[in-house]
Amino acid sequence: MKNVRIALLGTKFMGKAHSNAFSKVGQFFDPKASAVMSVICGRDPVATRDMAGRFGWHEASTDWKAVVRRKDIDLVDVATTGNTHKEMVLAAALAGKHILCEKPLANTLAEARAMLAAVKKAKVLHMVGFNYRFVPAIALAKRMIEQGKLGRIFEWRSQYLQDWIVDPNFPMVWRLDKKQAGSGALGDIAAHSIDLARYLIGEFDEVVGMTQTFIKERRVPGTGKRALVTVDDAAAFLARFKNGVMGTFEASRFATGRKNSNGFEIYGEKGSLSFNLEDLNRLKFYDRTEKAGEQGFKDIMVTEASHPYTGNWWPSGHIIGYEHTFVHEAFELLNSLAAGKMPVPNFEDGVRCQEVLEAVERSAKSRRWIKISSV
């Protein structure tokens, strides 16, 4: 495949991030296949045409079902709310399309498993949008761990903290409704931490966790009414990994002052790493094999030509931002499609993440440790 003809479903936050990624990937990278921005689909015809015009989509459509069946489409990119993923993915798989699906893969484990079964049956290539794997500093962390720079790993600590609903007057929105969003901070942002932990540490063995909804009701905009918040505002859990590493996780939308604080620390026998998405161009590294008296956390500015992805952008010290992670993701996806190889992370990773999310939810109810069940 030299040209990948793409249909994007979704025009909001993720629709914008993916549109940007496909329009930029060929400007700064040389993927083995080119992204052809064929159709963008959304419910609002005006907004969809506007997005098409801005980002160079050849067509705009409000009929995703028709679009995913078109012969001139190679890849369906699902960037809508979680409750719609399953239907779209099943339709795309049935039509024999390769699929990129935003995270979390689905709102429930059952849905996620059905989606994985569908793409396997259809023998199409699939990817799940855990874009933070493509932060250069995180890709560097992965490389350093694989090189053995941390030695045996003992502990993982992570938190993903935001504060956008801490105001009691913040209204009811779809992300606070379990039917549409599946879960709250847990599925939305802890999902990222779980995927990064799987990427950098390994598979989960068991978890014990808690969830909390601090503000139980919120006003419904444009009505005089109030609605129940049916998802978690915050979640925390402890984990054991199969390799014996212990882990802690925390996700919150009530961490006043933290805007997008997706951070982790990894402690190993030979060294340690620390990262935070609010400073995504930096990776902190402590090397215990250095000379005594000269050890310390090193602030690596991950903008060098020798670092993953960064050589394609700007000279060292000229930082990149959040949106670039999607460009790197698109680059890897296009290369995989060109080679006919399965992208990473894919729906298997999506299901694995969902297994952990579900285990945390079950643990929060049963108040016990829960083993991670495998597919």
Added chain:
Amino acid sequence: MKNVRIALLGTKFMGKAHSNAFSKVGQFFDPKASAVMSVICGRDPVATRDMAGRFGWHEASTDWKAVVRRKDIDLVDVATTGNTHKEMVLAAALAGKHILCEKPLANTLAEARAMLAAVKKAKVLHMVGFNYRFVPAIALAKRMIEQGKLGRIFEWRSQYLQDWIVDPNFPMVWRLDKKQAGSGALGDIAAHSIDLARYLIGEFDEVVGMTQTFIKERRVPGTGKRALVTVDDAAAFLARFKNGVMGTFEASRFATGRKNSNGFEIYGEKGSLSFNLEDLNRLKFYDRTEKAGEQGFKDIMVTEASHPYTGNWWPSGHIIGYEHTFVHEAFELLNSLAAGKMPVPNFEDGVRCQEVLEAVERSAKSRRWIKISSV
């Protein structure tokens, strides 16, 4: 009481910290009673005499049992290993002495409760050495919380991370032996986090936790043998406080690169606080009531005359260190003794902390949430 005649039991790390505190408190503060450094007791006569000479203790003794009964002693300061606390405190209480006891109060909850009963029966004044309450930045945090600057509090996150035993060749020492130390990272350092959480947030309701011993055996110095490590290398737990706050705790001696990283974050409706003992002269404060667009975590250098304790030291910006916390503790203790009032924190706080420690240990075994039992 104008002069408090002190007998210090202990000559090692804490013996040194307390000796320094009593020798400095009158230099920089004006406590309502003076510290008279009467006797220091230790097992090694040479080392004890050396400590007496350095810090100005009038006498050195190897017979603590005799010392605590002396009529010319007002305060017994127990700064020995945890397994000796109970015997010493009971003897001192029986002799009618006021008591300062290092933390953790005891190695078990049962011991701690017996000690509290003894001091209550003896009607003596008592204090437990949670010295970090006397870090100026933490005292400032307390003041700000009481002033309502955080509003309703949602979350507490804490970790106390060290790395002094991460080397597999580090030998067996008393702190790794359950009989002497009671527990590992949990009792030694999580105890501090628990006390700070009680101080700043409130009483615990329930916990669920895990402990881990990464290196199970270590060589015994001077022998060809290896001994079992019988305490935890790391511990983590989740908590619910009685006021609905959710909390996470982590303590580790395997966090490579972290030397004395005793940190916490508190997230509230109106604002947030963040602290780390490695930068103990600073408190970070986020104020959500400030004008939009000008909010951010403020780095308050807690060295101003208007801050707790700091006005007695040096001009602003001239930082103080770890040992100063003990001086402030001594100052508060002397004032309480002078007024005949119960110091804070006292053995009640020691027992409360022990209740949480025990609940975490029980939870780690039973793999369930455990309610905190009260005395």
Added chain:
Amino acid sequence: MKNVRIALLGTKFMGKAHSNAFSKVGQFFDPKASAVMSVICGRDPVATRDMAGRFGWHEASTDWKAVVRRKDIDLVDVATTGNTHKEMVLAAALAGKHILCEKPLANTLAEARAMLAAVKKAKVLHMVGFNYRFVPAIALAKRMIEQGKLGRIFEWRSQYLQDWIVDPNFPMVWRLDKKQAGSGALGDIAAHSIDLARYLIGEFDEVVGMTQTFIKERRVPGTGKRALVTVDDAAAFLARFKNGVMGTFEASRFATGRKNSNGFEIYGEKGSLSFNLEDLNRLKFYDRTEKAGEQGFKDIMVTEASHPYTGNWWPSGHIIGYEHTFVHEAFELLNSLAAGKMPVPNFEDGVRCQEVLEAVERSAKSRRWIKISSV
């Protein structure tokens, strides 16, 4: 003007930055005129066609002289080396084109003045590419200063530190040759600091400075020869501004470990600001009017909807990077062209900056303070 038909001269670092800017500005912003990417010009036909293909330029050309005379071009964007700016700008002005010219405006003050005279005579609109004025945090700093949040300003400190030639084996390149580059660290990077100082503080009155070339000769790649380095490796100068503010400036390409450390601090009676380009999403603000005991440098994450430019990108906490400054610059340029108004900063600012650069060079030779001469 509803569509601005652009001819870009230059295909390297700045050519890439400008191509990216014009391709993105309409995706994320709604400028009052649209950027039409008509022609890109370069010396290497293959590379130029490649750039055209990547970024969507309608045509590629190696004949800039013909291009700047074309009737279907509205704006000539000069993004080549400094020694070519004058010829290109004069030709574009003669052809009646509006002009965007990269900084420094020219390699000498005389050239810069000739260029300003030419655009004035031609009555065209002109802009100089001091892109850092369009960093959101710097635009916020400007806003805060104008709101009086700093009160009377006392001091400006700035440094622009890089380290890309610290290795003695780094070869001779055009930027180290006075004929092509005009000057070294001074014109290349101190020029940015000078412009920011003019933007945020005001006009310069006098300067005294020094320049230094640490490595006098470097090997010429592909030859056995060595060539003289004819520009400064580092420069430093003191300044007095017309409003009495005192300032310090330092620029270096020998600051080992600093990659793109363009920082400044501004100290005022009521408050202070601090910024560094390596963390361009943050602005530090100290407010002396806050309550005593709660003052501290506030770390404002400049990613809120209420901040300049950032609302058009991503939710708060999702950081942007270096390249975005050029998008904002393009946005302002297009708006000015649409309104027929002179952009800011323009060639007047380019000349003012050049006056300071020249004064520093004269001071370094005469070893005295030099008054800034005006046009």
Added chain:
Amino acid sequence: MKNVRIALLGTKFMGKAHSNAFSKVGQFFDPKASAVMSVICGRDPVATRDMAGRFGWHEASTDWKAVVRRKDIDLVDVATTGNTHKEMVLAAALAGKHILCEKPLANTLAEARAMLAAVKKAKVLHMVGFNYRFVPAIALAKRMIEQGKLGRIFEWRSQYLQDWIVDPNFPMVWRLDKKQAGSGALGDIAAHSIDLARYLIGEFDEVVGMTQTFIKERRVPGTGKRALVTVDDAAAFLARFKNGVMGTFEASRFATGRKNSNGFEIYGEKGSLSFNLEDLNRLKFYDRTEKAGEQGFKDIMVTEASHPYTGNWWPSGHIIGYEHTFVHEAFELLNSLAAGKMPVPNFEDGVRCQEVLEAVERSAKSRRWIKISSV
């Protein structure tokens, strides 16, 4: 000499810092001679007796002239205002006493030279109180430079920033009066930067500088009057060192928000160092000889047993403060006296510093570069 019998002149800020140092040095260190706290002298008899009582001085006196002649005094410690140093030092030298004198050595170069001549003539040992040489992180920096870890050094940047007089209502005090203080920010705090530069880099060759007094008059407390401020509020200068290093210096009492920000950066061919006194337990080190892609500024927490001085205090990660620098200084002084060796830094260093200060003042007047004259 086994016991050094000390007479301390001064009871204020420095009197307190020195009293503390002599009372602590034997507690935590084993100097080869012991400090005997014989007499403290001050003008106010009550305050002087109070200081004696607090810190354990055997006697208090208001007659320093009598004290410095006493046979039972070995060391005179001059910790008074700069305008009194010369008279006291000359008297002490005449009496054959060893001398520790606070910095700056004197208010003028002429005085400083007279003092150096006097101690040379008297053949006594002498030290000048540049206490920051004894910050562990700075002593570590010295060690690393001597080990060649920075290679050839290119640049020194320093600033010493405070803000205690930025309020226009701050009253006239002795430090703002040239007759008593000699100079303002320059002599008070830039003197520290100059000494550290000499210690870490080498001798100065020439300087060019400026001084500024932002607020010309201040109210005299307790009167209705206003007095002229006759010293500089801020000073900045550029320097060339004899070894070719270029340097920048800035000192200010108007840097709003900076409390005691005594920082420097050193850039070398192989590596760089960065330090700030507000975080005095940390040294930042960039090592350009490390593997590409893993370089970064390393945050060395200078609290390890392998670091200078810190092994005598507390376990790693338990930070020390400002006052400890004086304890280390006392330790070095006592060792030198015990060995009959000249301490470092001594009055030669005091004079060298004064030469630079005077050159900066002359340059500020003559508006030209000034060569440093030697004794």
